[in-house]
Amino acid sequence: MFEPSLSNLTVLEHTEADPDASSGPLLEVRGLRTELDTEAGVVTAVSGVDLTVGPGEALGIVGESGCGKSMTAFSIAGLLPPNGRVSEGHIRFDGRDLTTLNERELRRIRGKDIGVVFQDPLTALNPTMTIFDQVAEPLRLHTDLNRSEIRERVIDTMTLVGIPDPANRLRSYPHQLSGGLRQRVAIGIALVCRPKLLIADEPTTALDVTIQRQILLLIDRLRRQLSMSVILITHDLGVIAGHADRVVVMYAGGVAETAPTSELFRNPRHRYTEGLFAALPDRVTGADQPLRSIPGTPPNLLDPPPGCRFAPRCPQASADCTQTHSTLVETTPLHLHACIHPVETDVTNQTHHSPATSRRPAANTTHHPAIPALQLEHVVKDYLGPGGGLFTKHRGRVSAVADVSLTVPAGETFGLVGESGCGKSTLARMMVALEEPTSGRILVSGADLTSLGGRELRRRRRDVHLMFQDPSGSMNGRRRGLELLREPFAVQGIGERGSQNLSIAELFDMVGLPRAMADRYPHELSGGQRQRLALARALALGPKVVVADEPVSALDVSIQAQILNLMKDLQRERGLSYVFVSHDLSVVQYISHTIGVMYLGKLVEVGAAATIYSAPAHPYTRALLDSAPVADPDRTISAEAIVGDLPSATNPPSGCRFRKRCPLAQDVCAQQEPLLREVIPGQRVACHFPLTTPAARIPTDVEMPSFQQSRMQP
Incomplete structure (x- = not known):
């Protein structure tokens, strides 16, 4: 990644401070x-x-x-x-x-x-102001720079935060930028002074x-x-x-x-x-070991519990925990904790990671029918591209999904990973017949959804259901939980009101929600409770396949563990199949039997979860794994594994679509598209130079600019 120098940037004078402050903390x-x-x-x-x-x-x-x-x-x-x-x-x-x-x-x-970078740049940025005006605003408020000096400082700052071609981005609006670029703009606003x-x-x-x-x-x-x-x-x-x-x-x-x-x-x-x-x-160290989660939820701070506020959720709590307010005590001069019954000091190896093979979900021992739960055959989805006008007929096409084939056996989980814009969500929507493929077939329990229509398609859609990323946004906020779960039965014309109520009560029990919450609106539930309600809605009609699109991405780690454990328990009990879409690689590894890696509309690697994580064969898969954060402070963080942004799906690169960002790209990568082929039993990869041996893997100490120089022209 290009790293601009600060040598040419003017540094503003800071607010006058106490002369004695320099010797202490900022x-x-x-x-x-x-x-x-x-x-x-x-x-x-x-x-x-x-x-x-x-x-x-x-x-x-x-x-x-x-x-x-x-x-x-x-x-x-x-x-x-x-x-x-x-x-x-x-x-x-x-x-x-x-x-x-x-x-x-x-x-x-x-x-x-003091600069502040907020969580969601799309809502933090003003949609009616250009990027230049938003980055320049702090300079107008806090400095006496003239317009030309402000423009120069804004361009310098946008260069500093890694925005390509910053001079031509000044007139852009937030919605015209990718998520990564919007976040860089938000950082630029915080850093411009x-x-x-x-x-x-x-x-x-x-x-x-x-x-x-x-x-x-x-x-x-x-x-x-x-x-x-x-x-x-x-x-x-x-x-x-x-x-x-x-x-x-x-x-x-x-x-x-x-x-x-x-x-x-x-x-x-x-x-x-x-x-x-x-x-x-x-x-997790065992194949069937559930994730540990913290029971309950944080207390209501309107009326917090007496003593240690964590005591109601703590497995080690005793009577003195509820009576005595714990204060910070020293383990070492720099390590303080507020716990009456702390973890023993000899418990020190909790941060070491188990081999990927030990965390693979156990093979489902239940006998599955020969017919897969879900099967995609050469699925293609194209959209009309942006542009065109009143007299323009041809606007080009956006290649969202390009010739994807995959199989999900009954009772197993297929994990789907890749960057935003690679086609994961489009593929998920086609699986549940919310989008119609341009070509190809989608079969659910042997029935071809692409050949059905009307009443028969609606009946067959009972077998597959989509679990959306944001339960608040996907459920009607004006309806209570009971009404939200009744809706699938009403749409399909299943049962009378009494039998529907019995089924809904069973759904609440199934996902671990108290039946009393049937009278609550979505906004009255916690994030974990809303996700459980979304899962109950997905299971209402007894589907064979649940397509979960980023179902735990916004949850805290403990609530995430509860939802994942629940999904695995239901899979074992009901023989469910999941397609689990996520950008959190550790979550996908934990819950999946098979993983598919998508890049710009294509599957570039498919294999068993343990194999994909322990020996990735595609450079893109390896780059994703190297980029994923790991809860281990001793892990060495190397240079960035992937350079540049995802290419446009309107005009994807010739040959291998990943070649412009690949450190191993050669002439053949631009001339010939690699086919998805088996490199070792059970592992398929679409790459002319797969990483089939440790010696062939991308070295972590290679300078990224040299990768950029090796890119091929279209």
């Missing part, structure tokens, strides 16, 4: 208490938080949703909602106590000395592993080049392991544990920290 928070006024009462979102961030240091903050991570960051940046306030404590930044400043004084610091502290709130949650890695490496590089401190907020322990110097684990508004990253991962002491690590899919 940020020091002591006894922070943040309250929110609600109709039900006062919610203490942050309670007694202490933390420090040194100059140039990266501090990671982790914990489940609702534990106070973002509220702590917003308290520091002065971005609390109108009903929020800092009621106690001090926030000392660069020698100044931010809690004593008024809003006007805070604005002089926020955006200039060269802040001393960058607060990044879940900056990579919805991104593919390749884009996620680019963004995280970008933040690391900018931290070094600008001598900038970073607060990285995330629920992904793999992200923290590779990109934070120290970690603060938050629970129920307070600090449960804090330590240097390597120390925390080797020797977690708080039972909550132990539970977060245990819930990771890559900690």
Whole structure:
């Protein structure tokens, strides 16, 4: 990846600071208490938080949703909602106590000395403003630069964050950029004034592993080049392991544990920290071993429990835990925890990863019929391309899915991975007949959906159901749970109201939801409960195949573990087949029997889950695995595995579609399309130069610019 130099960039002067501040931390928070006024009462979102961030240091903050991570960051940046306030404590930044400043004084610091990157750039960016206007806005507010100087600084900043051809992007709008580029713009806005502290709130949650890695490496590089401190907020322990110097684990508004990253991962002491690590899919050591999850949910901060707030969910809790408020105690001078019954210090090897072969789902021993649950034969999906006008007939075509064939046996899970834009979701929608293929056949239990229509197609669609990524967006928010689950029966004309109610009650029991929640609306449920309701809706008509499109991507690690365990239990009990679409490779590895890797509309590799992860044969698969974050601070992070963005599906490269980003590409890759062929028994790959032996694999220390020089022209 191109790394621009800072030698030609003008650095703005920072806000005047206390002369004695340089000898201490850049940020020091002591006894922070943040309250929110609600109709039900006062919610203490942050309670007694202490933390420090040194100059140039990266501090990671982790914990489940609702534990106070973002509220702590917003308290520091002065971005609390109108009903929020800092009621106690001090926030000392660069020698100044931010809690004593008024809003006007805070604005002089926020955006200039403290930059903030929000979780979702699409909603954080203004859709009506050009990229130039949004990146330039902090300069107009905080500097006296003229228009030409502002333009130069904006282009310099966009170059710095790795936006290609920045001068021609200035007039673009957010919707015209990819997710990765939008996130880079958001980072550019936060960095344009060269802040001393960058607060990044879940900056990579919805991104593919390749884009996620680019963004995280970008933040690391900018931290070094600008001598900038970073607060990285995330629920992904793999992200923290590779990109934070120290970690603060938050629970129920307070600090449960804090330590240097390597120390925390080797020797977690708080039972909550132990539970977060245990819930990771890559900690499973047996073929049939379920994921460990933390029971229950974080407490209601309107009325938190007495004593240790984690006690109601802690398997080691005793009577003294519910009576005594635990305070931070030292394990070592830099390692503090607030647990009365901490993890024993000799339990130190929890971060080591088991071989991929030991985590493969066990082969289903139930006898399956010869007919596959789902079969795709040479499926193609083309769309009319963008462009064209009143007198233009030909707009080109978008090759979304190009000649995909796959088979899902009954009772097994087929994992589908790849970057955004590679065709995964389009393929999933065709599997459930929400999209019609341009050509090819889709068979569910032997019935060809592409040849059916009308009533017969609707009847056959009972056998396959789509589980959407966002349950809130896919369910009618004006309907209660009972009505949402009744709808599939009503559409198919199955049963009377009484029998439908009995079936719905059984569905609630099946997915582990209390029947009382049938009267609740989706927004009244937690994220895990909404996902269980979505699964119940998918299972309502007794399908043979469930196509799950990113079903756990937005969930905390513990809730994710609960949903994955539930899906595997139901698979064993009901003989379900799953197509599991995700960009989280550790999750796909855990739940899948077979994995298919898609790139720009094509399957480039298919094989057993253990084989794909232990010995990938396609350079793209290897690059995805190298890009995935791993909860191991001792793992060496090499240079970026994939350069450039996904090519346009309107005009895909000739020959191998991956060749423009492949380090092994040669002339034949541009001239001849590789066919999906078997390289070892059970593993097929579409590559002229497969990585069939360790010696043939991409070396991790190769300079990425040399990869770029090897690309072939169309």
